[in-house]
Amino acid sequence: MPDHMHAIWTLPPDDADFADRWRRIKAHVTRQCGERYVQPDRLTSYRANKGHGTLWQHRYWEHLIRDERDMREHLDYLHGNPVKHGYADRVRDWPWSTFRRYVREGVYAEGWGGGEQTVDAKRE
Template sequence: MSRYRRAYVPGGTYFFTVVTERRQPILTHAEVRLALREAIVLVRETLPFRIDGWVLLPDHLHALWTLPAGDADFSTRWRLIKRHVTRTCGPAYMRRDHLTERRAAKHCGTLWQHRFWEHLIRDDRDFRHHLDYLHGNPLKHGLVERVADWPWSSFHRWVRQGTYSADWAGVGSDGLVVEEPCRAMKWTPPSYGVNAPD
């Protein structure tokens, strides 16, 4: 059996997918959203990172982060974020039927899948592709008919900055998805970690 090896690149920009245990649709609950926001603020105080893109769906989230120069430790950041949310919301969302022997032995909660998926962003085109992907995700999953209608996304920030039009990506009158990926992008980072939107 091969072991998965993560790509740790200091100062890198990464796309992440983090999923709830057994895809429980809880991430958009108010108390979980609040705990997640608190966790991110707390972690960024000691282990800073820039959030380039974000979308929160009921059972998973996608994020684009840029780490500081000389720092490649995204795993600790995610561990601390997930732990804070679990400690804050875990008792209310504990699922005994999801508690395996391994999780019980490690005193793990049942909110999150054990691992997460990451992709190291290679260049500006890759960045734009993943930013479009995460912003279009609520539409892809049938949660909205227009990307702008999903409230838990960095899409609105990028619209305010003029990168996307407010009507980018939606369902047309024929029922097909209308999207113009990348064309709307005005921002090209000279190097990741510099001049990115807040």
């Protein structure tokens, strides 16, 4: 998404340090982007005083997937998010989605989340 992202990770059993992973990802992407995405008009005094830039949201939200149902609900949410925010008309139209891979694997029907269905509809 242009203004945020979601990720589902399988972490090693002995290392669930979400904070360190997000810190590294954000640092790497920020270095790669350089000055291209700096938005001085969005730099509030709070952000400046805390040393936060404008590329990233200050914090992240983690959720430990509890079971298969929880995983399906989160996949549905992630795949439907570009439609919800108006970036795509149908779930399958968002080019950076894993949705098509899940269709190939038989997890989703091709038309899930598009056409007459809403992103809240149950899979076919």
